Amino acid sequence: MTVKSLLGSLLVLALAGCAAAPDPHVEGSTSYVRHLAPDQFDVWRGVHYDALLLDVRTGAEWDDDLSHLDGAMNIPIEELGPRLGELEQWKKKSVLVYDRMGTNTTRAGQILVTSGFQDVSVIDGGLKAYRDWQKSR
Secondary structure, eight states: OOHHHHHHHHHHHHHHOOOOOOOTTSTTOOOOEEEEOGGGHHHHHHHOTTOEEEEOSOHHHHTSTTOOOTTOEEOOHHHHTTTGGGGGGGTTSEEEEEOSSSTTHHHHHHHHHHTTOSEEEEETTHHHHHHHHHHHO
16 A cells, blocks of 8 residues: 555545444433435334324424324424423434425424434435335335
């Protein structure tokens, strides 16, 4: 290995970082929003059977053509900040956030993480992507 390629490899490692992802179950660890592909949700749900499913769509969208996930709670994204107190019991538990197309899920997830929620995931592409994946199976 040449010095130039060794330096290049070290630079890649330095830029990529080599620390493990923080453990959301360890007190004081830094939380972040995890992204799930639609085809990963069923497995995630099997492991996190007692998680909060948080639908951040409007009330009108709750029973639209996509319906909602069984057991989900609906708090529209515009109301999430003021209603965080309703979710206090979930701060150290798993929470999955979804909307129709995935446009507000990361924003909602960041609101939760910034407010001290430790295990937050979102479905990329939202409920539409998940329903489309279900139909394709």
